Amino acid sequence: MRNLNPQPLAAVREAARSKTPLGRPRDESIDAEVVAAVLQLLRKRGYGAVTIASVARKVKTARTSLYRRWPSKRHLVAYAVVSEMGAKPAADTGELRADLEAAVQTLLRAFAGPLGQALPGLVADMAQDPELAAIIREEVLAARRKSMREAFERAEVRGEIRKGFETELLLDMLTGPFYYRALFGHAPITARMARDVVTYIGRIVARGVRRVPAHARVPGDVETYRRD
Amino acid sequence: MRNLNPQPLAAVREAARSKTPLGRPRDESIDAEVVAAVLQLLRKRGYGAVTIASVARKVKTARTSLYRRWPSKRHLVAYAVVSEMGAKPAADTGELRADLEAAVQTLLRAFAGPLGQALPGLVADMAQDPELAAIIREEVLAARRKSMREAFERAEVRGEIRKGFETELLLDMLTGPFYYRALFGHAPITARMARDVVTYIGRIVARGVRRVPAHARVPGDVETYRRD
DNA sequence: ACTTTACGCTACACCGTGTCGCGTATATAG
DNA sequence: CTATATACGCGACACGGTGTAGCGTAAAGT
CATH class of the missing domain: 1.10.10.60 (Homeodomain-like)
Incomplete structure (x- = not known):
C-alpha cells in the first residue's frame, strides 16, 4: 500500500519501537x-x-x-x-489460453464495479500527481500485468508459443482494449469481446505455423506480412 | 463540429433567413x-x-x-x-501494412501534442457529460477509426487478409495500447512500439497460414490455439 | 496527575465555475 | 437620424469543493 496513508507519524514510531504508540x-x-x-x-x-x-x-x-x-x-x-483491487492470485492452468482467459475475466469483473466508475477521475488525478500515478501503477496495474507476463513466460518455457515477443506490448494489446472502451465508451465490454481478444493474441504467438512454400501456394495465399 | 458552440442563436436565424443577423x-x-x-x-x-x-x-x-x-x-x-484533431485524410496505399502504419503514425504524433496533454482531463469530463462524450467520440475518434476500418475492408476485398474478423476489436487492439500507455504512463509510446503493433495485428489477419497436418508435425508444433 | 494523540466541531481562506446586470460599442432597419 | 438588437468588457456575486487552523474533549500510556 506504500505511501497512500502516510499520516500516522505515531505509527512510524510504533514500528520502530514495536510498542503501542502513545496517546489516544x-x-x-x-x-x-x-x-x-x-x-x-x-x-x-x-x-x-x-x-x-x-x-x-x-x-x-x-x-x-x-x-x-x-x-x-x-x-x-x-x-x-x-x-x-489488491493483487489477485495468478492463474496457472498449464495452458496459455486458459491463463489469459482467467486474467481477462478478472478485468471484465473489475470494470463492472467501482473501478470502472472511478477510472476516468482516477486517470485525471494521476495526470496531475506523478506520485499518485506511480502508486496506482504499482499497486493496481503492475500486479495484474505481472500475472499475465508470467503466463506468457511459462508458455514460452513449455514451448507452447514462439520466442522473442515484445511481451509488454502483448499485454497492452490484450488489456488496452478494455481500458480504451471503458474510458471512451465507443463499444461495450462483453464476454464475447474478452474471448476474442484472447483468441487474437493467441494467433499472434501461436506455433505450428508453417510458411507455405512458394511452389505449393494456391491463389489467394498472399503473404504481405513478413513472418520473421 | 455540431453542438459544441450552440450559442449563436442569431446565427440560427441567419442561416434560416440567409441574411446578416442584426446588432453588433x-x-x-x-x-x-x-x-x-x-x-x-x-x-x-x-x-x-x-x-x-x-x-x-x-x-x-x-x-x-x-x-x-x-x-x-x-x-x-x-x-x-x-x-x-479534425478528420484526417485516410491513407490508401494498396497495402494493409502501409495503411495501418500511416494511421498509427498519426496517433503517435497526436499524443505528442496538445491532445496527449488533454487526454486525461478530457476523459474525466466525458464521464460526467454524456453529450460531450458523444461529441468527442464522433468528432475525434470516429474519423480515425473509420479510416482504419476501411483499410481492413479494402485488404479483405483484395484478398490480402482472411475474412470474418471482429474489425472493431482489431481497431481497439491496434490503437488501444496507445491510449492505454498515454493515460497510465506505464510504458513509453515509441516508433518501435508503433511498428510492432502493426506487425502483430498483421499476424492475426494474415493469410498464407496453413494448419500443419497431424501426420506432418514435428515435435514442438504444439497447437493449443484452435484456428477456426 | 501528566502527557500525548485522536476526535468532532466551527471557522476560514482560496480558487474555479457559472450567472447577472450595467454601460458602451457596433451593426441593421425604418 | 433614430430605434432596435446584439456583442463586448467589466465588476459583483453565489455556489461548491479543497485544504488549514484552532478549540474543547475523549482515550490511551507513564
Missing part, C-alpha cells in the same frame, strides 16, 4: 468504513459524487478526521481503489 | 485566438492550467465573453481539441 489510539474501524463508503459512492453515483464531505457524512465522522488520515482526496480515492 | 456582429477572430490559447496552455502547462480565467487573460478578453460562446469549460476544451 486511532479508531481503526473508520478506515474500513471510509473505504466502503468511497466504493459505494463510486459505484452508485460516480466519481463526481465522491467529495470529502460526502464521504464524511456517510461514515458519520468529520471532514477533518479524514484529512488527518489522507493528505488529499486523491490519496483517499486511491487508497480505496487499491484496497479493493 | 460577433468578433470572429476571438474564436481562433481562443483555440490557439487553449492548445498552447494544454501543451505547455497541462489540463489543470486551462481555466476560463487563464484563457481569457491570454486572449485579452473577458471571462464572460467566453461564456457567451461556450456554455462551459468542457465545451470550450472540446471545441479546441476537435478543431485541432
